[in-house]
Amino acid sequence: MSTPTASSGRGGRFVRRIAGRLAGSEAVPGDTWDAVLLARHQDRPYPLDYIARLMPDFEELHGDRLKGDDPAIVAGIGRYHGAPLAVIGQQKGRDAQDRAYRNFGMPSPEGYRKGMRLMDLCERLEIPLVTLIDTPGAFPGADAEERGQGGAIARSMLMMLRLRVPTVAVIIGEGSSGGALALGVADRVVMLENATYSVISPEGASAILWRDASKAKLAAAAFKPTAANCYRWGVADAVVPEPEGGAHSAHDEAARLLDGYLSRTIRELQALPLAERRRQRRERFRRLGAMREATSA
Amino acid sequence: MSTPTASSGRGGRFVRRIAGRLAGSEAVPGDTWDAVLLARHQDRPYPLDYIARLMPDFEELHGDRLKGDDPAIVAGIGRYHGAPLAVIGQQKGRDAQDRAYRNFGMPSPEGYRKGMRLMDLCERLEIPLVTLIDTPGAFPGADAEERGQGGAIARSMLMMLRLRVPTVAVIIGEGSSGGALALGVADRVVMLENATYSVISPEGASAILWRDASKAKLAAAAFKPTAANCYRWGVADAVVPEPEGGAHSAHDEAARLLDGYLSRTIRELQALPLAERRRQRRERFRRLGAMREATSA
Amino acid sequence: MSRRPISISIDRLRGKRPATGPARRLPGDERSCPHCQSHFRAEEMERNCYVCAVCDHHFGMTARQRLDHLAGGEPWEEIGGELRAADPLRFVDLEPYTERVRAAEAKGATEAMISAYLEIEGQPCVVSAMEFGFLGGSMGSVVGERFARAAEFAVARNVPLISVTSSGGARMQEGVLALMQMAKTIVALDELADARLPFVMVLAHPTTGGVWASFASLGDVTYAEPGALIAFSGPRVIEQTTHEKLPANFGLAERQFEHGHVDAVVDRRELPARLGRLLGILEQPPRDESQSLASQLAQNGSERAARMAQALPSLSRRLRGRPADATYHPSRGHSGS
Amino acid sequence: MSRRPISISIDRLRGKRPATGPARRLPGDERSCPHCQSHFRAEEMERNCYVCAVCDHHFGMTARQRLDHLAGGEPWEEIGGELRAADPLRFVDLEPYTERVRAAEAKGATEAMISAYLEIEGQPCVVSAMEFGFLGGSMGSVVGERFARAAEFAVARNVPLISVTSSGGARMQEGVLALMQMAKTIVALDELADARLPFVMVLAHPTTGGVWASFASLGDVTYAEPGALIAFSGPRVIEQTTHEKLPANFGLAERQFEHGHVDAVVDRRELPARLGRLLGILEQPPRDESQSLASQLAQNGSERAARMAQALPSLSRRLRGRPADATYHPSRGHSGS
Ligand SMILES: [Zn+2]
Numbered sequence A, B: 001m002s003t004p005t006a007s008s009g010r011g012g013r014f015v016r017r018i019a020g021r022l023a024g025s026e027a028v029p030g031d032t033w034d035a036v037l038l039a040r041h042q043d044r045p046y047p048l049d050y051i052a053r054l055m056p057d058f059e060e061l062h063g064d065r066l067k068g069d070d071p072a073i074v075a076g077i078g079r080y081h082g083a084p085l086a087v088i089g090q091q092k093g094r095d096a097q098d099r100a101y102r103n104f105g106m107p108s109p110e111g112y113r114k115g116m117r118l119m120d121l122c123e124r125l126e127i128p129l130v131t132l133i134d135t136p137g138a139f140p141g142a143d144a145e146e147r148g149q150g151g152a153i154a155r156s157m158l159m160m161l162r163l164r165v166p167t168v169a170v171i172i173g174e175g176s177s178g179g180a181l182a183l184g185v186a187d188r189v190v191m192l193e194n195a196t197y198s199v200i201s202p203e204g205a206s207a208i209l210w211r212d213a214s215k216a217k218l219a220a221a222a223f224k225p226t227a228a229n230c231y232r233w234g235v236a237d238a239v240v241p242e243p244e245g246g247a248h249s250a251h252d253e254a255a256r257l258l259d260g261y262l263s264r265t266i267r268e269l270q271a272l273p274l275a276e277r278r279r280q281r282r283e284r285f286r287r288l289g290a291m292r293e294a295t296s297a
Numbered sequence C, D: 001m002s003r004r005p006i007s008i009s010i011d012r013l014r015g016k017r018p019a020t021g022p023a024r025r026l027p028g029d030e031r032s033c034p035h036c037q038s039h040f041r042a043e044e045m046e047r048n049c050y051v052c053a054v055c056d057h058h059f060g061m062t063a064r065q066r067l068d069h070l071a072g073g074e075p076w077e078e079i080g081g082e083l084r085a086a087d088p089l090r091f092v093d094l095e096p097y098t099e100r101v102r103a104a105e106a107k108g109a110t111e112a113m114i115s116a117y118l119e120i121e122g123q124p125c126v127v128s129a130m131e132f133g134f135l136g137g138s139m140g141s142v143v144g145e146r147f148a149r150a151a152e153f154a155v156a157r158n159v160p161l162i163s164v165t166s167s168g169g170a171r172m173q174e175g176v177l178a179l180m181q182m183a184k185t186i187v188a189l190d191e192l193a194d195a196r197l198p199f200v201m202v203l204a205h206p207t208t209g210g211v212w213a214s215f216a217s218l219g220d221v222t223y224a225e226p227g228a229l230i231a232f233s234g235p236r237v238i239e240q241t242t243h244e245k246l247p248a249n250f251g252l253a254e255r256q257f258e259h260g261h262v263d264a265v266v267d268r269r270e271l272p273a274r275l276g277r278l279l280g281i282l283e284q285p286p287r288d289e290s291q292s293l294a295s296q297l298a299q300n301g302s303e304r305a306a307r308m309a310q311a312l313p314s315l316s317r318r319l320r321g322r323p324a325d326a327t328y329h330p331s332r333g334h335s336g337s
């Protein structure tokens, strides 16, 4: 079997989807665990912190119109650079009480359905959508399962894919598993400098792959979930800088840096014809992956 | 105040929306209570009885993908005259056990949401939709309320209104209240000869308006909910004949008579351009009502 | 869709109402709060938006009071005011429907909903406000038609639609034609949606039956007043049918919020400001101005970001080697789009 | 959307498989049922579709067995069979990912999903079947790509797509690129929807994690095999995280049916007939033929109705006086449409 850096090998040739990117410099290995810690730093700005800075006029919406309101997801509409903008984000709590209230940023199906309700509003009223992703994953509870956690995530992705308005997904902290990707199927997916994006949390991977809950650092190094790596793989379209020392050290500055990217990008996306924007969005997710082709079966 | 048959009167002139129809002969008064009893006859064919006769190849679908499956509503797709057709109907039970299982044909929000799931499928796969309406009303339960009974009915109407495929609603028995109308916003609304369509059941009206549960017959006579009257008011576009003696006496024949109307109507609707079909559908419900105009405030 | 010309009775502007119009004074000189038994004089009530100054209980409001309140005392322009109830079924229960209507009209209101064009905190919009005092705020043909004309008026003026509901449901005395008004309101909202205009709901006490099961459930944003009962089936019907014992707060706004059916419970005294802000948020900039404005502001945003980026030497290292066009470069100028 | 030419390895048709292909015989000569402990020889198992003849327990099936079963033993045409796993992260946990893949491939399967063009009961369609034996049926880049190519092939041939899932979720060893396959399958389904083609799901044991949270949840029609575990988070994760005690049937097909997430629990032995019938129902007639066929049949229906209507003298009385064009007149001929 070939490894990704070899362009040919026993039994196959490398499909050059991401080969170009992988040929770039590797991530600095020591940074990975630091990035994991930074991405989860308890003083890091959460969606409501960004919203308060980017959109002083913001109306938070509540409820999925089906069953309840999930505090792990905040959703609403605000005034942004002279036009309406919708935001959906996973919200962690800062102190112990708030963390419990927000269920540690782990959404239930009601949260994703609240988001879909807002997507429907975006579609009808032609309002662009920004998602702010920061979750250890969707909530793993028996009730959540029975109310369709899997289907809620799947439908959220499908609905984002079909939206006719410009969409930007920003990984602002910890983007873990399908619970993160549910809000991540956007025209542009960007990561803050110290954000991570991964198929599973390092702790989860440690327990499952190493069968040892203490191997999280090892797992983090293996997953390489940093913004730089995600950018190399094509999973992130851009990396938005954080203030020196990290976003947690200067919320205002972090918001201003994000503002610069968002306002420019929304404007660029609005300038694209709808058909082209949708083509690009589909193509973006259609091409992701790395594989070989067997020359003979 | 003017009465509907007077075209002018004290303080107003009659808006001639339904005046033309009302000028026709009145319904035979003695028929009303008979129609109520016939519409609810326990041997009357229910949706699954029609489906079995019109579409031997029928796949019933279950579940709203959110919370559960409501036996008071049956929904599925079948082969009808060489093409797929979707059906949503309220299903009463015939014996005591089945009646309880079907909750007496009173749908919960899950039932309407199962219906909406099927409407979504119709839209995506371009499959015409027929609804078969037969309910004393939506289920009045505290749980149903908390899971959004009102919103489920409203959204079901909105979704039917927006569908791009041809739709036909058939009142096959008792069409009572918003629980019936939730499935009734179609291109064509027709009633079987002995079906009734009303804002409330005679018993409900009796208790509320007469403050006396025993005045149901009086209420029925006041509401005049027969097919002939609904046709006169423009609420029904056509009346489909039943076998002599009523649909309960000959299910096969009742199905054949419905088949004749449905197959012709679906074909006619399919021949209409989409924009024209939607215009007609909106206009149909936009114009219903009876009112005066004050000459001076 | 047949578009009748929209008729507006501007002779019904505030201050020009005939003496036989709606009672501006509540009957008697005082009202007592059903919750805390405090007494208030009529002018105290009006000053506090018909909210109990002691316990915040929200009293009922007439449609005119509601429109005056939302318009901040400024005049409003009625839409479809000339429409009056007919009696298509020649309906008689304990008394003839025509008599019920006559009695309700004699109290001053013309129907159970008033639609009007007005400004809320400087935001032009159309508001349909229901009148519980007119046959329990029931929705008959006139309510359906006034709602539909309100939506059509909003489309014609390109402004949002707001509705304040207070209703026992469909008007039974108009039979199945009353039921059809539910569908008519849905048609109206679909036209509004085609025009990409927002629909904002304010659920006042009570919002039940066919009103809750039609347009009142379909707000883009849905506020409710504190303590408002919001239900399809009322508590009595439910208890009679299912023999369930209902909790004391069944169907109330606060509980509906918990169950995800309401965006916020809003004190009536804050409602005009809240609605004004919301309409401001939702306002779409004119197409062209939007692009230039967005472009301008994005430029500003980028310049600020560029200044910040001076302090980020580590970033350029990390981003090195990437294709330039796919990266966010705060220090680079924008190409025109 | 970039449309790569679809490559088909027709040398993998049934009967032409290399000896090193998938094991057609189960290891050893017998298997015992984990539920009722009955013993069966391999040929007995195959004859009964790998279902316990005593207690109906559904054993696992390889993807090839699944395709053979659905195709009724007829040949099928593989889609994307040349794709093999890469190791973009150079991933090592307890052993290197490349070693795990090598070991899995050595057992005969090429990846955790096989996509193929075949006929089920005479209905042409594309089937993507998962292989739990290949790294727990985990979804990595190859699974995502084979699924996407299956959908694109279905669009090219204008046939429905069916998927049979059996998976532990995303393939962790491919990191975030495995996660992205969830989105890729959604893109594929959106293309299928644009072509108005149906997507039918069959959930086999187990369907969990990122597979359940992407395409597997989005069937137009969704069948599940009896006893299949269907969940986003598995029971162990849930118990560890929430310290809940889960019911014995947590997440099983029968319970998922009760909760509204599955249309029917279907015994595997009935699956080909059930799918064949469903595809027959969903088949759209060619546009023109459709209209003429419908017209013909409607004519027939009308003639039958007309015969019936002879026995209905009361009807004509009741309908008298109505505008003729809005009424259903069974005795009248049809005007051409
Ligand atoms: Zn008080």
Ligand SMILES: [Zn+2]
Pocket (backbone or CB within 6 Å): D033, D034, D035, D036, D037, D038, D052, D053, D054, D055, D056, D057
């Ligand atoms: Zn067994």
